[in-house]
Amino acid sequence: MKENKLHKDTHSGFKTPDNYFESFDEKVLNQLHSDQILNNIDGHAFKVPDGYFKEIDSNILSNIKSEPSVITLKPRPKLYYLTGIAASLLLLFAIFINNNDSDEEISAEMVETYFQNSDLDSYELAQLLSEAEMLEEDFIITETTYSEENLESYLLENADLEQFIE
């Protein structure tokens, strides 16, 4: 009884699966059997045609002699490939943008309609023109001759006389 207790303690709580020792012998024998299987296999069984190793020398030598000399092309640096890729992307991008533009070309009529519908006052319209576009030389100033009669009739038709009186 004392021996049993001592025996159990030596395992420090470790246990084995059920029937481990009973099945152990068979497992070892199977293992030995499988080792023997590999040892008992007689070579690889690959064969070669008759006289193959006699003929191979002349085959290889004639191949070497008959091979045309190869001109080695200068390897292209990576930069070429990158430039090529960049150019292709740029081309695709340009085509894409042009396609979009051609779908709807802006005509003078469209601009006119836009201004009519957008209710812009003169100040806002002036804002649309940059200073560069407002150079004096761009305007053609024509000297007009007018007679006193014309001026009189213009003032009579258009001017608010009351403003001048005030």
Next chain:
Amino acid sequence: MEQEQELITRLISQDTKDSAFRELLQLYKERLYWHIRHIVKSHDDADDVLQNTFIKVYKSIDKFKGDSKLYSWMYRIATNESITHLNRNAKRMQLSSEAYQEYSITNLKADVYFEGDEIQLKLQKAIATLPEKQQLVFNMKYFEDIKYKDMAEILDTSEGALKASYHIAVKKIEAYLTHD
């Protein structure tokens, strides 16, 4: 080593290149053939790869720096050529490399240059289930009996890692042969 150095010198010199190359063929063609054959499986593919290997050796012997043995340098070329050949075949047939390996093993049954029995065919099937590096290590140790030291130089891997790889490969193959 002196003999090897002398052979390399003659291979580099234009006057003696051809005769030295014939010697090289005599020395290594069979060993390299079997190394390639175990990777590509069919004789026709092995023949193509062996020729390409020697042509590459002939053309690039000037670039051989002597950091490793000539023997391991040639094995390295043969290994790379074999793997490239397999991948090219797989790509041409639009198969993954695993599926292509399965296909070449299935073809072994009809191959006139394979005279294996059922267990030898099963061994080839078991090898095909391994990852590429484990296949190489297993073939080089089991069939070709190459020393770990030489294998380490050919595959540019430590001897310890190769031993572990071989051990794992053997266990997997044994399990395949016993259970599948």
